[in-house]
Amino acid sequence: MKKLYMAGAAVLAGAIIAGCGKQDTAQTDSSGRDPNEVVIEVCGEKLTNGELDGDVDKIVSAQGDKLPADQVEYTRQMLRNQMAQSFVVEKALVAKAKEDGYVVTDDDRNEKSAELMKSLAGRPDAPKSFNEFLSKFPLGKDRARMEFENGILIDKMIKSETAKMPGVDYTAKAQGIIANIVSNNNAQASSEAEALAKITSLKAELSVPDLDVAAKFAELAKANSDCPSSAKGGDLGEFTHGQMVPEFDKAAFELPIGQVSAPVKTQFGYHLILVTGKTPAVEATDSTPAAPEKVRASHILIKAGASQPVPSVEEVVEYFKKRDDRNNAQNFILEVLRKSDIKTSDEFKDLLPPPEEGAQPAVETSAEK
DSSP, rough: OOOOOOOOOHHHOOTTOSOOOOOOOOOOOOOOTTTTEEEEETTEEEEHHHHHHHHHHHHHHHHGGGGOOOHHHHHHHHHHHHHHHHHHHHHHHHHHHHTTOOOOOOHHHHOOOOHHHHHHHTTOOOOHHHHHHHHHHHOHHHHHHHHHHHHHHHHHHHHHTTTTSSOOHHHHHHHHHHHHHHHHHHHHHHHHHHHHHHHHHHHHHTOOOHHHHHHHHHHHHHHHSSSSSGGGGTTTEEETTTTOOHHHHHHHHHHHHTOOOEEEEETTTEEEEEEEEEEOBBBSSSSSOOOOOOOEEEEEEEOOOOOOOOOOOHHHHHHHHHHHHHHHHHHHHHHHHHOOEEEOOOGGGGGSSOOOOTTTOEEEEEOOO
């Protein structure tokens, strides 16, 4: 598990299981780890093996019979990594928020708890109150409340700090993108008109006696078709229902043997289809399995560009704003982590953020102490 610190504010606000719980520990445990060893220290707050594994025990125990026995050890290690990562991110960001004077108000609490309850409404196991919601967490109600408030504090800081970043004229950007889509669609419309004109012309050339249709079709396919099957005169071999795109499938199975279709439009362009054989479906017997209906056909394809749906300015603005908000939040989190005093054991050294290019890391592992 690496780089959970890039997750963003929304994930952090829900990281109720992050952090460490206090417990009495012996000198060693069944894993062979020293429970008193400090494995992570962030801005002066320490996490020991015993605290981390104690929290993992509570989460696993809460699963009960839902967790298969052969997945317990894997789940324990995954939780250990995730909770260690959450501890690093949460403690660094909370320390930064408090240092910069951010606080959680009653209005903040009421707003976020109302949003949370609304998001859970309608679920079969939805809590009837925020207090019930907190009580359901396996690490305890007090821990749940602390993590919930830390999430509010972190979100508040990130939204405030990223709002200070240089703005973007999203409307102008959206209008430019839409103009490009419309221009491309106009070009594709011309291409489609040309493809339809060409396929219609080829259809006219196939007005020959029935005995000559197959040979003439193969000749035109080799000279004009945009499909690799043109090398074989357009022959696609046998196929069953569902192997071709729906429009092609429908035309081929409805067409009589030896008859050339009208132009058929699919996502690939325009087709002329010539059915050269049909095999009816066979019901299963004691000695033979069932077999589906099959068709053998050739085709000529003239490719045509597909137009794109044109979004509204509001849709494009929303997309780019959400993307930039997410990227700005991730960059802010990474910068906070780079400047935070973080120490880890070798086990969790991958949780340390990469230093800026050309800069010395501001964090260390136990091997570097």
